[in-house]
Amino acid sequence: MRIKDIRERRVSLADPMANAGISYLQMTASAVAIEVEADEKGIVTGYGFSSVGRYAQSGLIAERFAPRLMAKESIEGVNGGLDPVGGWASMMTDEKPGGDGDRAGAVGVLDMALWDAAAKIEGIPLWRLLSKRYNEDRYHDLIPVYATGGHYYPDGDLEALRDEVKSYLDSGYERIKIKCGRHDLADDCSRIEAVLGLLNDDGSRLAVDVNCMCSTSGETQAMADAYAPYSLAWIEEPGHPHNFELLAALTDYYDRPIATGENLFSMSEAYNLLSYGGLRPDRDMIQVDPALSYGIVEYANIVRMAEVAEWPRSQMVPHAGHLLSYHAVAGLELGAHEIAARADFVLGGLQDDVEIAGGAGSLPQAPGIGFETHANLWSVLNDL
């Protein structure tokens, strides 16, 4: 069993949406196809597609990671089947430790394509393969989900924000996350209040993402004071992702849940978050994104590391709503799946056979990740 070809293309994710820190007008992602010669199964193609927010990795893939995978004699595991772990080790040969940034996304999107191919070779959906390899055959029958959106519109229109949230509720979602933190706290509160009425004034159905905008614990305290009356589901990414000191000051001050980790990209970075961030396993959430963090091989180690540190899997909630993460949430029995619910967004929604109702999604059935059953993504990947 051998890799026959690897193809990558840079795809625009340009979008007028913005968060508190960056614009998405120039955002890109990598679309990847890996052809595997799988003995009696013939050629099996695994696909990968980057998560959002960190750009395509065409250069790193072409310069380092695809050639190392291509050079590998065999991609077959000791017990047969395709072995993404061996592929991962090849990709990381002669890479120094630390510096987990863009390369974590480059390796992540290739690892994703290997897992897609591995599950297709076994003829099962990826969640099933992950449940077998990493979770003693257990998986979620219904996957808890929440809708993410509520970015800043160019004209700052609260009515458009309300309409967006209404459309998510109409689609079967029950929990929503919106963006805050771009302007001042009064603006944040008006955004929260614009939405809360649609959620029966139940703050536990609303999360806010401030995208790292606090730089002092004074700022986090002012934010906590302003948000506390709403009893929100969680506040996401309060400060710089490495600022564990600020995070610990916030969790010491504020009782409700905090979610963070989407801008950390390895087990060693996640370990330090748990060691120094003052986070509380009974309520806070770890949002490391498998697609941006060296893929499933590393992410499975992160989940295991967190369990050793007495964090239940229910507190692991991957960032960004990727099809890959949906399988991870289902097969590893994680806390919840984030869904970019806008149908026009290329990464929006889930596999076409998934049904959302009552705030939960069903299990996809196609072999592999199921990119072939997601119209937007398949229109890109089919072309590779």
Place this chain on the structure above:
Amino acid sequence: MRIKDIRERRVSLADPMANAGISYLQMTASAVAIEVEADEKGIVTGYGFSSVGRYAQSGLIAERFAPRLMAKESIEGVNGGLDPVGGWASMMTDEKPGGDGDRAGAVGVLDMALWDAAAKIEGIPLWRLLSKRYNEDRYHDLIPVYATGGHYYPDGDLEALRDEVKSYLDSGYERIKIKCGRHDLADDCSRIEAVLGLLNDDGSRLAVDVNCMCSTSGETQAMADAYAPYSLAWIEEPGHPHNFELLAALTDYYDRPIATGENLFSMSEAYNLLSYGGLRPDRDMIQVDPALSYGIVEYANIVRMAEVAEWPRSQMVPHAGHLLSYHAVAGLELGAHEIAARADFVLGGLQDDVEIAGGAGSLPQAPGIGFETHANLWSVLNDL
């Protein structure tokens, strides 16, 4: 004042040397030229060349960072002259915080070329510009240096190691760093002992770099026990760069100096090293590499952050012996400069007008960084 053109080329640094963790047979670096339209000075070309160990960044430069620099209307500062700080801010537009890996090297090599051009436009060597902008006009007249080398030879020959060290001593170096950690402690000790006699049995003239090979504090303790009798200058990079817990256990156990930080790439990562690593400002050394860590703009902030945390500049010792770092050590009055002393290595040695004697180097005089006066590097850069 505007950027007219940016050119980049991937250059092989292939070398049979190896450290404890990786081989350098496939190593690459980026060579960069930035043409600046500098009003009455005409076209001034600034050059950059990556540091070693983290590969060329052709893709990231072409995909994100060069286009953002090219799009900038003016690169002139408010008081005239070229302003690398403004260029830096443009490059980091729409980049999320955290994830400081490959992109830190891509930005670093472009920042380097901007500083080279800025100093050339002022008609002064870079150390002079840095001393003016960041160090109240003070600088080192003589720059403390040490020779780095002593990698593993394919056939593990201790006599070749001794010959290499002898050649450095003959060239005017007085302190030496060699590699350890690839095999077992007995092998490490035989490497140390092979060299120590050449240094009058003075361990304070010998440092060892174990390239992150310890993974438990038990391993660091065994290493500390084995090395302690030699009273070495320092032990470098004992464990994984994010493993602050292991580092703190080692510094609690071992009295002699520890050096680390070359695999951390931003101020926020360096801040956490100082916060959690148990390092001691009176003896330990911080080895963040400016060329790999977003360049001089970020590095000047790291030096300032360390000073606020009561770390004297004498404890800042940049990794890898880059011509850029030599200017930083001279102009910011840092602790010492590492020199890859092998003349055949493309990054080896210093500017041709620098003289090494008595363990210190003189100030280079050419405007800018002086790549034009370094035969090996100029043969690559002249071709861009």
